[in-house]
Amino acid sequence: MSKVYIALQDNDESRYIVEAIEESNPDATVIHQPAMIRIERENRLVIERAVVEEKMGREWDVQELHINLITLGGNVDEDDDQFVLEWKQ
Amino acid sequence: MAAKKLNIKDKYRLLTRDLDWEFSYEDPKQAFPYEEFEGIKITDWSKWEDPFRLTMDSYWKYQAEKEKKLYAIFDAFSQNNGHLNVTDSRYVNAVKLFLTGVSPLEYQAYQGFAHVGRQFSGVGARVACQMQSLDELRHVQTQIHAMSHYNKFFDGFQEFSHMHDRVWYLSVPRSFFCDARSAGPFEFMIAIGFSFEYVLTNLLFVPFMSGAAHNGDMATVTFGFSAQSDEARHMTLGLEVIKFLLEQHEDNVPIVQKWIDKWFWRGTRLLTIVAMMMDYMLPNKVMSWKEAWEVYFEEAGGALFKDLARYGIRMPKYAETIEKEKEHISHQAWWTFYTHGHAAGFHTWIPSDEELDWLSAQYPDTFDKYYRPMWELAKEQEAKGERFYTSGLPQLCQTCQIPMLFTEMDNPNQNSMRDYLYQGERYHFCSDGCCDIFKEEPEKYVQSWLPVHQIFQGNCGGPGVGEVLSDYYRMNVGVDNMDIKGSPDEVRWNKWKGVA
Amino acid sequence: MPVYALNPGYQGERMDRVENFHGNQIVYLGWDEHRMFCAAKAFPLPPSMPFAALIENIMPEAFGQHPEFKQINWDSAEWLLDGEPFKPQADVSLADQGVGHKSLIRFKTPELTGYQGAGV
Numbered sequence: 001m002s003k004v005y006i007a008l009q010d011n012d013e014s015r016y017i018v019e020a021i022e023e024s025n026p027d028a029t030v031i032h033q034p035a036m037i038r039i040e041r042e043n044r045l046v047i048e049r050a051v052v053e054e055k056m057g058r059e060w061d062v063q064e065l066h067i068n069l070i071t072l073g074g075n076v077d078e079d080d081d082q083f084v085l086e087w088k089q
Numbered sequence: 090m091a092a093k094k095l096n097i098k099d100k101y102r103l104l105t106r107d108l109d110w111e112f113s114y115e116d117p118k119q120a121f122p123y124e125e126f127e128g129i130k131i132t133d134w135s136k137w138e139d140p141f142r143l144t145m146d147s148y149w150k151y152q153a154e155k156e157k158k159l160y161a162i163f164d165a166f167s168q169n170n171g172h173l174n175v176t177d178s179r180y181v182n183a184v185k186l187f188l189t190g191v192s193p194l195e196y197q198a199y200q201g202f203a204h205v206g207r208q209f210s211g212v213g214a215r216v217a218c219q220m221q222s223l224d225e226l227r228h229v230q231t232q233i234h235a236m237s238h239y240n241k242f243f244d245g246f247q248e249f250s251h252m253h254d255r256v257w258y259l260s261v262p263r264s265f266f267c268d269a270r271s272a273g274p275f276e277f278m279i280a281i282g283f284s285f286e287y288v289l290t291n292l293l294f295v296p297f298m299s300g301a302a303h304n305g306d307m308a309t310v311t312f313g314f315s316a317q318s319d320e321a322r323h324m325t326l327g328l329e330v331i332k333f334l335l336e337q338h339e340d341n342v343p344i345v346q347k348w349i350d351k352w353f354w355r356g357t358r359l360l361t362i363v364a365m366m367m368d369y370m371l372p373n374k375v376m377s378w379k380e381a382w383e384v385y386f387e388e389a390g391g392a393l394f395k396d397l398a399r400y401g402i403r404m405p406k407y408a409e410t411i412e413k414e415k416e417h418i419s420h421q422a423w424w425t426f427y428t429h430g431h432a433a434g435f436h437t438w439i440p441s442d443e444e445l446d447w448l449s450a451q452y453p454d455t456f457d458k459y460y461r462p463m464w465e466l467a468k469e470q471e472a473k474g475e476r477f478y479t480s481g482l483p484q485l486c487q488t489c490q491i492p493m494l495f496t497e498m499d500n501p502n503q504n505s506m507r508d509y510l511y512q513g514e515r516y517h518f519c520s521d522g523c524c525d526i527f528k529e530e531p532e533k534y535v536q537s538w539l540p541v542h543q544i545f546q547g548n549c550g551g552p553g554v555g556e557v558l559s560d561y562y563r564m565n566v567g568v569d570n571m572d573i574k575g576s577p578d579e580v581r582w583n584k585w586k587g588v589a
Numbered sequence: 590m591p592v593y594a595l596n597p598g599y600q601g602e603r604m605d606r607v608e609n610f611h612g613n614q615i616v617y618l619g620w621d622e623h624r625m626f627c628a629a630k631a632f633p634l635p636p637s638m639p640f641a642a643l644i645e646n647i648m649p650e651a652f653g654q655h656p657e658f659k660q661i662n663w664d665s666a667e668w669l670l671d672g673e674p675f676k677p678q679a680d681v682s683l684a685d686q687g688v689g690h691k692s693l694i695r696f697k698t699p700e701l702t703g704y705q706g707a708g709v
Contacts, residue, residue, distance in 0.1 A: 002392030
C-alpha cells in the first residue's frame, strides 16, 4: 500500500474543500504547513462535488479544484461528480 | 429543443477527437517526421486518456482566474513594500538564484512543449502539450513580474537572461534542458513531462515555496503555488504519457526504463542547487533537504514506481547512491558557492551558529563529522581578515557540468571522479550515473559547452576572471558578488531596518 | 551505443579538442581528502612544462591557500595519473611522462589529514 496525497493553498476556499475531503475520507491525514495544506491517505482519496457544495453553500465545479491545487500524487480520475486519486498496485 | 449540457467526458472527447483529421493525400510520416526514430512504437493513439479532461474554454477560464488572483497579490506586495517583510537580506539571494537559474527553464519548457505538441500524431497528446506549453510561458512571465519588484531594491537581478546563457553554474540548468529539447519528442516527455514534473519539481515548488512563505516572501510563494497549480496537471500528463507508452508496446519498456535511469539521475544532480537553497539560503527553515527528499522522492516516488512495477519498470538506477547523497549534497554545494563567492552573481555567507546547530540536528550522521569543520575553518580565515575565496577554476563534469564536488559515499572525504576515453580523448565525470549517460550517447555530450574550458579557450573575454565576470557575464563586480557582509544589499537593508 | 538521431552517422563536434587551447593542454590537479577545495582544479599548461615547474609554480596557485600547504613533503606524496599510480620525474616534461590533454593528477599526503584532521 502507498499513500496518495494532495496539497492545496491555505485559503478560504480550500478550507471548505479540506472539510469535504475529511468527511468523504474519514481516515485521511491533514497536515498544515506554511501557506499550504497537505492531505494524504493510504491508496485512495476522493473529493465529492456534492459534499464540497454542501460545505461551501454554492454550486462547485470539480475543475475549480485547479485554482487552489498545489500538487498531488496518484493516478487521477476526474468527472462531473468527483475527483479521485488512486494507486492501482 | 434545448441543447443538452455536455458532461466533461463528452466535451473532452469532442475536443480531442473530432478536431483531428485523417491524412488522405499526404503521408502522415512526413507530417510527423519525429515520431519513429527513437524506436517507440505506438499502435493506437486513441487509447490516450487525459484524466483531467480539460477543454480549451475551461482552460482559459481557470487560468484567467489564477492570473487575476496572482496579479492582485503582486500589486499588494509592491504597494506595501513587501520586500521589507522578508526575514533578512540573505534570503533575497535565493530569489536571485531562482530568477537566473530556474525561470529561464520555464521558458525552455515552453519551447520544448510547443515543439513536441506539434510532433505527436495523437491529438490528445498534442492538446495536453499545447496547454502545458502555454502554462510554462505563463510561469516565466509571472516569475519575472514577481521578481521585478526585488530588482528595484536589491542587486543581482538585472541581467538574468544574459547570465543564464553564460555563467558557469547556470550552464548546469541550461544544459539540462538543452539536452532534453535536443532529444526526440518521446524522450522529452519522459525527461521533462515525467521525471522532472512528476517527481522533481515538487521539491522545488512545494517545500521551497512553503519556505518562501515562512520567510515572509509573499510574491514568491504566490507565483510558486500559482505555477504549481498547473504543475499538478503536468504531473498527471507525465504519468499518463508513461503509462500510455508502456501499454502501447512491450518493446517500449526497455527504452522508457533507460530514459528514466538517465533523467532521474540528471534531475537529481540538477536539484543539488535546490538542496542548498533549502538548507542554507532560507533563514527560517521549514524542513531540511533530507526530509523533503524523503517525503517527495522516496515516499511519493516510491509509490509511483510501485505502481509502475506492473509494466516491468523498476526504480531508477543508482537509487541507493541517491539515497545516501541526501545527507551530503546541500553542504557540498553551499561550500562550493561560498568558496566561489567572488564568481557568483549573488551573495554567500557563513551560516550563523544557530543555523550550524540546526544543520547538526537535521544531519546527525554527517554534518558534524564532515561539514562543520569547513565552517570552523571559514570562520577562522574570516577572523584573520582572509575571507576564503578559492583560487583557480574547478574541474567540471562532462555530463551535468557541475564542478566535481560530489564525494564517494563510502568515503565522503574523497571527491568522486570517473573518466572515460572516447575516440582518444579523455572525459571526466562526477559519478557513475553521469559517466553512464555519456557512454550511451557520446556523440551528444562531446559537445558540452563547459564554462571553464570555454574561458581557457578565450571564448568568454578576459584574459582575467575579473573581465569574464564583468564583461562577459555582466555581473556588477564588487556589488552583485562576494560575501553578504558589507555588501550594498546588506548596507541598504540595515538602513531600512534602522540597524546600525 | 549510438545516439538516437534523426539521421544516421550523427556526430557532434568535440568542443574541447587540444587544438582549441592555443598550444596549451588542460591538466587537472586534485589534492585527495582536502575538501577545503571543493573539486580538482583545471589549468591550461604547456605540454613541455617540466614537472618541477608544476610543483613550484602551479601547486601554490592551486592549493597554497590551505593551512597545511607549506608542510607538504613532495618527496613522500603519493601520486595518481589518470587513476594509475605514478612517479613524477621532476625534470621531464608533462607530455613526456604521459600527462596528456585533460589528464587528472591526484596526490595524497598521508601525514597531512586536513584541517582538524577531518579531511577538509
